[in-house]
Each structure stands twice: as C-alpha cells, then as structure tokens.
Amino acid sequence: MIRIVVADDEEMIRTAIVSLLAMEDDLEVVAQADNGSDAVSLVRQHQPEVVLLDLEMPPTDGIEAATQVLSSVPDTRAVLMTRHARPGVLRRAMAAGITGFVPKSTSVSRLAEVLRDVAASRRYVDPELAAQALNADACPLTDRELDALRLTRTHASVQQIAETLHLAEGTVRNYLSSAMAKTQSESRHAAAEVAWQQGWI
Amino acid sequence: MIRIVVADDEEMIRTAIVSLLAMEDDLEVVAQADNGSDAVSLVRQHQPEVVLLDLEMPPTDGIEAATQVLSSVPDTRAVLMTRHARPGVLRRAMAAGITGFVPKSTSVSRLAEVLRDVAASRRYVDPELAAQALNADACPLTDRELDALRLTRTHASVQQIAETLHLAEGTVRNYLSSAMAKTQSESRHAAAEVAWQQGWI
DNA sequence: CGATTCCGATGACATATGTCACCGGCCCCC
DNA sequence: GGGGGCCGGTGACATATGTCATCGGAATCG
Incomplete structure (x- = not known):
C-alpha cells in the first residue's frame, strides 16, 4: 500500500483527486492539506511514501514546501502539480529535489500511475514539460x-x-x-x- | 436522469469532476469540453438539462459561453464555477442569466447537490459569495x-x-x-x- | 601577473507619470 | 432654467522612472 499526503488549496480539485485516488487498491491518502505549511507537518507526522503538492499555494508554495519536507523527511518522495507549466519552474523544482512533476492537464488515472512510479523511486517528469524546459532559454537575469x-x-x-x-x-x-x-x-x-x-x- | 455538459480547461479537474459525477445515480455527463466555444456547440447538440462551466477559460470565458448557450438553448440551466471568487463577477454572471454559481472551494459531492437543485430550476448561489457580492461596493469608476x-x-x-x-x-x-x-x-x-x-x- | 569580464553600485540627466486647478460641452434631472 | 455629473481637454508642476557613463571588486583566463 502506497501512503500519500495530498496538498492543494482548491477544495474541489483536492477532494476530487483524493476520492479518485482512494479508489485505487494500492493507494491510500492518509492526510490532506490546503496549504504548504500544513502539508509539511502532516508529512512529518505520517511519514508517507509520497507527498503530492500543488505548486500554486499561498502562502507557502509547493517548491518551498517540498524543500522543507525533503530536508526533514528525506525518504518521502515529492510530486509537484502545476496549472501553468512555466518552463523555468521545472528547473527550480528539480533543484529542490522533487521526484515527479505533472501539469494539471494530466488525468487523475495517469496521476495514479505517476504516484506508483515515484513510490518505486522512479523519477517522472511530464514529457511535454521536459521538452519545454530543455528548449527554454536559460535565465539571463542576475x-x-x-x-x-x-x-x-x-x-x-x-x-x-x-x-x-x-x-x-x-x-x-x-x-x-x-x-x-x-x-x-x-x-x-x-x-x-x-x-x-x-x-x- | 439529469444530463450534463461539463466545460473546464484543466484536464485534471475536469476528468476528476466527471468521474465523480458519473458515480451519482441520477447524473449523467453526456459531453465535456476544454473551452467555451466547444461547450456551446456541445450544448446545442446534446440539449442537456444543465451545463457546468468554468469561469476562467481561454479564449471564451464562462460568462460569455453562458450567454451564447442561453440565447440558443434557453431551456438549459447554466452553472458557473470559479477559482477566484471576485465579488463583481457574480453580478455579471447573474446578468448573463446563469442559474447556479459555485466557487471551486466547493466539494464535488456538494456540487452534485447544486446540479440537482439547478436542474429543478432552483437558483443556487454560494452563500459566502452572495454575502460578498452584497457587501461589495458598487464600482465607483467611470x-x-x-x-x-x-x-x-x-x-x-x-x-x-x-x-x-x-x-x-x-x-x-x-x-x-x-x-x-x-x-x-x-x-x-x-x-x-x-x-x-x-x-x- | 595583467587583461578582461561581469556583477553590484552610484549619481547625473532626460523622460514618463501623477497631481492639481481649471475650462467648455453635453446630458440628465430637479 | 439652473445645478450636477461625466466627458474631453489644457497647462504647470512635482515626483517617479528609465538611461547612461562610470567606478570598484571579484572571478576568470591567458
């Protein structure tokens, strides 16, 4: 059984994801949060295999939450979801040590597969996003x-x-x-x- | 059986909503779209009882889509979902003739209830949103x-x-x-x- | 070592922006 | 007819913003 903590500030999408993931036999959502800092403490408490984080969350965003999670509970794998797949974000996310990265244009069934992959310590990055990131110009700004x-x-x-x-x-x-x-x-x-x-x- | 067309540009939330609504015995999602204009033609084609529209959709947003739908298929009830519940938007949405208005902070099960209400021609507006709209200052700008x-x-x-x-x-x-x-x-x-x-x- | 390059930093200067007082015309309403 | 509000407009002025030449220090490289 793969244990998961889900964090997304949008009730509708979070409850929907949680309900659908719960239907998968090998996945169990052990806790959910609507912000980054709650997510961090929930992960510390439950020590899940995977934490699924929305990127856009006030006040602590997904990358920041991932950084905190991974420093305190290094065995947990982090998967980031994002609405607007801006190229450079992927780079920062990878630097923060996340294991999976999916845009919200992914279906929930596909998301379940990704979570399994990630729990098995395989990295997963949405191919289109990866391509964008590779084509993206490096940031020229200081x-x-x-x-x-x-x-x-x-x-x-x-x-x-x-x-x-x-x-x-x-x-x-x-x-x-x-x-x-x-x-x-x-x-x-x-x-x-x-x-x-x-x-x- | 209440027949529904769902339009939301975000795959993840749309597929999640559709899957969960499909589990309700009295609701049937007959078509889905990822933009406003497709939604309009799908409604014309399927003549559903209810159309569920995301407000934020490029290029045709939910209010515009609702206006078009209601002028061509007046028997269909429109429900608008929004992420950021800005007060003034509700006013515009009501003017466009929508029957239901929910923020995305609603759970999907609650959404199902709203859809039933709306199909029965009862108006539904999220109470918090309504309060905000009533408290909202009228636009002071020319x-x-x-x-x-x-x-x-x-x-x-x-x-x-x-x-x-x-x-x-x-x-x-x-x-x-x-x-x-x-x-x-x-x-x-x-x-x-x-x-x-x-x-x- | 010296030359070069880049970043961080500064002040002088030109332009863009925001403030204020004021004008006439139009429309609506008492 | 006389207010009052909105609109379009002008000019003067103060301040904010953007441009430029320049400097010192750190890093890089020949």
Missing part, C-alpha cells in the same frame, strides 16, 4: 535583477524596492533597466511579467 | 477610467493608452489619477489590480 522584478510584481515603487533590498534607488533603477533590456520590455512591469511567464521568478 | 485601467493591465504606457482610446495623454493621466484616488492606490498598476480583484474589469 540575482539582484530578479529580486527587483519580484518586488515589482507586488506593485512596489522603486523607492520601496530600494529600501527592501537595502540599495540606492539609482541602483534599483539600473537593475530594472538592465532587466528590461534583457527581456526586451518597455517597462519594469512588463519585464516582471515576462520573467514570471518564463518561470524565472 | 467607463473611461475602466478603459484606461484595462489597458494599464496590459502594461501599456500612458501614451499608448491615449492613442488606443483616441484621447490626449493628459486626459488619460487624469482618468488614471482619479481611478487611483478612488481605489486608494499608489500607482495606476495597483489601481488596475484592485479593479480586477473587485471584478470591475
């Missing part, structure tokens, strides 16, 4: 540029960004300007959008 | 302000907005400034975000 773009996405002003990052305003403007050049964007907001779409932030 | 905010969301510059709307730049800045005041935002981007969150655009 860490600081990414910092500034992340904050730009929250509608912070340059001044606020500078304070948060402990930099001079001019410096921040430089990073943003450079990021805009690299992403061929006309404004820092557009650049942040591009970086997000690409999965760089 | 049409022109909304135009400018819509374009702001595409990261257009003030100049580009002015060209698109055939206005002077100063005028556009005025609308945006006024919108920012009304939404208590610090920038036009933040104002556009607020308007979006509120379901005003």
Whole structure:
C-alpha cells in the first residue's frame, strides 16, 4: 500500500483527486492539506511514501514546501502539480529535489500511475514539460535583477524596492533597466511579467 | 436522469469532476469540453438539462459561453464555477442569466447537490459569495477610467493608452489619477489590480 | 601577473507619470 | 432654467522612472 499526503488549496480539485485516488487498491491518502505549511507537518507526522503538492499555494508554495519536507523527511518522495507549466519552474523544482512533476492537464488515472512510479523511486517528469524546459532559454537575469522584478510584481515603487533590498534607488533603477533590456520590455512591469511567464521568478 | 455538459480547461479537474459525477445515480455527463466555444456547440447538440462551466477559460470565458448557450438553448440551466471568487463577477454572471454559481472551494459531492437543485430550476448561489457580492461596493469608476485601467493591465504606457482610446495623454493621466484616488492606490498598476480583484474589469 | 569580464553600485540627466486647478460641452434631472 | 455629473481637454508642476557613463571588486583566463 502506497501512503500519500495530498496538498492543494482548491477544495474541489483536492477532494476530487483524493476520492479518485482512494479508489485505487494500492493507494491510500492518509492526510490532506490546503496549504504548504500544513502539508509539511502532516508529512512529518505520517511519514508517507509520497507527498503530492500543488505548486500554486499561498502562502507557502509547493517548491518551498517540498524543500522543507525533503530536508526533514528525506525518504518521502515529492510530486509537484502545476496549472501553468512555466518552463523555468521545472528547473527550480528539480533543484529542490522533487521526484515527479505533472501539469494539471494530466488525468487523475495517469496521476495514479505517476504516484506508483515515484513510490518505486522512479523519477517522472511530464514529457511535454521536459521538452519545454530543455528548449527554454536559460535565465539571463542576475540575482539582484530578479529580486527587483519580484518586488515589482507586488506593485512596489522603486523607492520601496530600494529600501527592501537595502540599495540606492539609482541602483534599483539600473537593475530594472538592465532587466528590461534583457527581456526586451518597455517597462519594469512588463519585464516582471515576462520573467514570471518564463518561470524565472 | 439529469444530463450534463461539463466545460473546464484543466484536464485534471475536469476528468476528476466527471468521474465523480458519473458515480451519482441520477447524473449523467453526456459531453465535456476544454473551452467555451466547444461547450456551446456541445450544448446545442446534446440539449442537456444543465451545463457546468468554468469561469476562467481561454479564449471564451464562462460568462460569455453562458450567454451564447442561453440565447440558443434557453431551456438549459447554466452553472458557473470559479477559482477566484471576485465579488463583481457574480453580478455579471447573474446578468448573463446563469442559474447556479459555485466557487471551486466547493466539494464535488456538494456540487452534485447544486446540479440537482439547478436542474429543478432552483437558483443556487454560494452563500459566502452572495454575502460578498452584497457587501461589495458598487464600482465607483467611470467607463473611461475602466478603459484606461484595462489597458494599464496590459502594461501599456500612458501614451499608448491615449492613442488606443483616441484621447490626449493628459486626459488619460487624469482618468488614471482619479481611478487611483478612488481605489486608494499608489500607482495606476495597483489601481488596475484592485479593479480586477473587485471584478470591475 | 595583467587583461578582461561581469556583477553590484552610484549619481547625473532626460523622460514618463501623477497631481492639481481649471475650462467648455453635453446630458440628465430637479 | 439652473445645478450636477461625466466627458474631453489644457497647462504647470512635482515626483517617479528609465538611461547612461562610470567606478570598484571579484572571478576568470591567458
């Protein structure tokens, strides 16, 4: 019996997945959470073979939850689900040590197969996603540029960004300007959008 | 037997919902689609009692699909599902003539009950959503302000907005400034975000 | 070692954006 | 007819944003 913890913030999809997985003879959902941090403590408590994590969860997202899970319960395999399969995210997820990666365009029956694979310590990455990730341009942005773009996405002003990052305003403007050049964007907001779409932030 | 057409662009949730609804004795999913326009033609073809539509679907969203469905097959009842329950959206959905409205924080078993209600021509609106909609402030923005905010969301510059709307730049800045005041935002981007969150655009 | 390259950082400068006061025209409604 | 609100518009002004030249330090490479 493969024991599983499921975390997804959307009730409808989580309950649906759980009900359908429960019908599989060899799978057992031992706990479910609607956020990342609860998922982490549930995994610690239940020590399941596999934890299934949604990527988009406030406040702790799937990758962060996976990182915490794997550092404290290294025997558990993590599978990440995502709605928008942005290329760069896969790279970060792999770096975090996840074993499986599926888009939400997968059917639940297929998901069950993936969970079995992963429980048997086989890696699984959705082929289309993998292809995208291989074709994806490496992120041309520096860490600081990414910092500034992340904050730009929250509608912070340059001044606020500078304070948060402990930099001079001019410096921040430089990073943003450079990021805009690299992403061929006309404004820092557009650049942040591009970086997000690409999965760089 | 209640016959249903289901439309949702996310495979995982759609297949999950369909499988679970199929287990109910009195419900039958006769067709499913992953976009709004397919949903419309499937409804025309199958004439189901109920059509279950996701709100967020590219390119034709749920409200638009519902409008088209109800004008061509008026006997069909439409139920809308949404991930982010923005208050203003409910108003627009009701105006489009939908009979049921549920957030995706609903469980599938609850959804089945709603579908039965709706098939019996009873309206159903998620209580929390309804409360939000009643408490929601009416949109304080003028049409022109909304135009400018819509374009702001595409990261257009003030100049580009002015060209698109055939206005002077100063005028556009005025609308945006006024919108920012009304939404208590610090920038036009933040104002556009607020308007979006509120379901005003 | 020296040359080169890249990142982080700064300040000066030009442009874009937001604020304010104000105007005339139009429409609706008391 | 006289308000009041929305619309389109202008100009002046303050501030925010984006561009550029430049610098120091760390890493890389010949």
